[in-house]
Amino acid sequence: MSDYTVRLLRPDETFEATALFHAALHAPPPKDDERPYLERMFQPGRAFGAFDTELIGSARSFDAELTVPGGKRVPLGAVTGVGVRADRTRRGVLSRIMHAQLTDFAARGVPLAGLYATEGSIYGRFGYGVATVTQDFQVDRRRALLRPEVPASGEVELLRMPDAVERLAALYARLPLTRPGLMTRPPYWWARFERHAHRDDDRPLAIIHNGPGGPDGLAIYNVRRNGWRDPSTLDVWDLHVATPDAYTGLWRYFLSVDLVDTIEAGDRPRDEPLPLLFTDMRAARITRGGDDLWLRLVDVPAALAAREYDGEPVVLEVTDPLLEANSGRYRVGPGGVTRTELPARLRLGADALAMLYLGTWQASALVAAGRIQAADEDAPRLADRLFATGGQAWCGTHF
Ligand SMILES: CC(C)(COP(=O)(O)OP(=O)(O)OC[C@H]1O[C@@H](n2cnc3c(N)ncnc32)[C@H](O)[C@@H]1OP(=O)(O)O)[C@@H](O)C(=O)NCCC(=O)NCCS
Known part of the structure; x- marks a missing residue:
């Protein structure tokens, strides 16, 4: 293949990069009137392009923060828009980018x-590595009768799109985001959503739940209706709450929407209590499980030190050929994280470390699958305890 260079994209190249990304995903090209949204989606200085005679591949990111176990918010490069032109794939372009x-x-x-x-x-x-996982629900609306003890408080308000974006963004920014894996949504993320809301087809609707202390939950959804006699589906795209009452309030609303046969809520946390709301738990079926956020520890010592641990310290040996400065041994424990010359009890690559990091996967499971090597029998059990979080990590902010 002819030689190519990788460099930061200029602001005037965002449209071309989006067209390339869409083509890589087999999606129609962006429309000319979407340019203002694209400009606001691209954070300056964060988009890379590969060029031979023209653009052949790109990837961008925006700055966000991710909640890690213990509650700290850590800077996150949120990577998106990854695509390589179909006639230039499998030649190392993505690897270079x-x-x-x-x-x-x-x-x-x-x-x-x-x-x-x-x-x-x-x-x-x-x-x-896959750092959070999800499940999809399908709810049979007619069968989904709420149990009498399900809390009922507050009011749901239907917002007008796309003006609603400002209120949604302000409310999301006030949510506590305590669960590991949750992330902040900077204006670059909301610009992508505004762009979607501006389109003619597949238009989203937005609601907020107003509780006793003010707005405490938000949801974005749409209703797919085919023929006027055909069954229709309400699709929940986004649902984030600050309180359990906001959660049940939003579900009460979904169940009350007329002309809806099925409600689908995709990419929900694995510990979502939805079936518990119904007199017949089978009214909510789990239809799919899948990966949510993929994480990469760019600075292994800083990332390890940012989260909390419980139990006895364990020495990990990390191998990271791509960012060699990360390779080495770390003593990880509740007292802190230090580089060490002590013998390693577990050896792993950066991808397996990312899978441990938010507590989604147990070290013993990764050892059993051959993705982590243990030096002794006790090490996996100790690491299970060390990285456990007592809850389910979840991101729920697709980008
Ligand atoms: C995925 C994509 C960006 C990869 O780009 P690329 O330039 O072909 O990747 P590279 O040539 O650098 O591949 C690096 C390695 O990853 C492997 N690889 C790349 N894409 C892969 C894929 N989709 N499935 C399996 N392996 C893949 C390559 O075989 C290569 O392996 P090797 O090092 O053992 O030879 C490109 O195929 C693409 O644009 N796909 C469609 C859009 C898409 O899925 N984008 C990702 C959005 S999250």
Whole structure:
């Protein structure tokens, strides 16, 4: 293949990069009137492009923060828009772009990178691992009768789109985001959503729940109706709450919407209590489980030190050929994280470390699957305790 270079994109190249990304996803090209949204979606200085005679691949990111176990919010490079032109794939273009992007995160002191993957076999080689997982629900609306003790308080308000974005963004910014894996949503994320809300087809609706202390929950959904006699489906795209009452209040609303046969809520946390609301728990079926956020520890010592631990310290040996400064042994425990020369009890790559990091996967499961090597029998059990969080991590902010 002819030679190519990788460099930061200029602001006037955002449309071309989006067109390339859409083509890589087999989606129609962006429309000309979407330019203002695209300009606001691209954070300056965060988009990389590969060029031979023209643009052949790109990936961008925006700055966000991710909640880690213990409650700290850690800077996150949120990677998106990854695509390589169909006639230039499998020649190392993505590898070059990923390298440039990760090196840039490291140089700017961003400890974590995250993304949502179209395919499960692309990103492990770059040190990303599945750090949160989800489940999809399908609710039979007619069968879904709420149990009498389900709380009822507050009011649901239907917002007008796209003006609603400002209120949604302000409310989301006030949510406590205490669950590990939740992330902040900067204006670059909301600009993508505004762009969607502006389209003619597939238009989203937004609601907020107003509780006794003010707005405490938000949801975005739409209703798919085919023929006027055909069954219709309410699709819940986004649902974040500050209180259990806001959660049940929003579900009361979904169940009350007329001309709806089925409610689908995708990519929900694994500990979502939805079936518990119904007199017949089978009214809510789990239809699919899947990966949510893929995480990459860009600065292993900083990322490890940012979260909390419980139990006895364990020495990990991390191998990271892509960001070699991360390779080495770390003593990880409730008292802190230090580099050490002590013998390692567990050996792992950056991708497996990312899978442990938010507590989604147990070290013993990763050892059983051959993804972590244990030096002794006790080490996996100790690491299970060390990385456990007592809850389910979840991101729920697709980007
Ligand atoms: C995924 C994509 C960006 C990969 O780009 P690329 O330039 O072909 O990737 P590279 O040539 O750098 O591949 C690096 C390695 O990953 C492997 N790889 C890349 N894409 C892969 C895929 N989709 N499935 C499995 N392996 C893949 C390559 O075989 C190569 O392996 P090797 O190092 O053992 O030879 C490109 O195929 C694409 O644009 N796909 C459609 C859009 C998409 O899915 N984007 C991702 C959005 S999250």
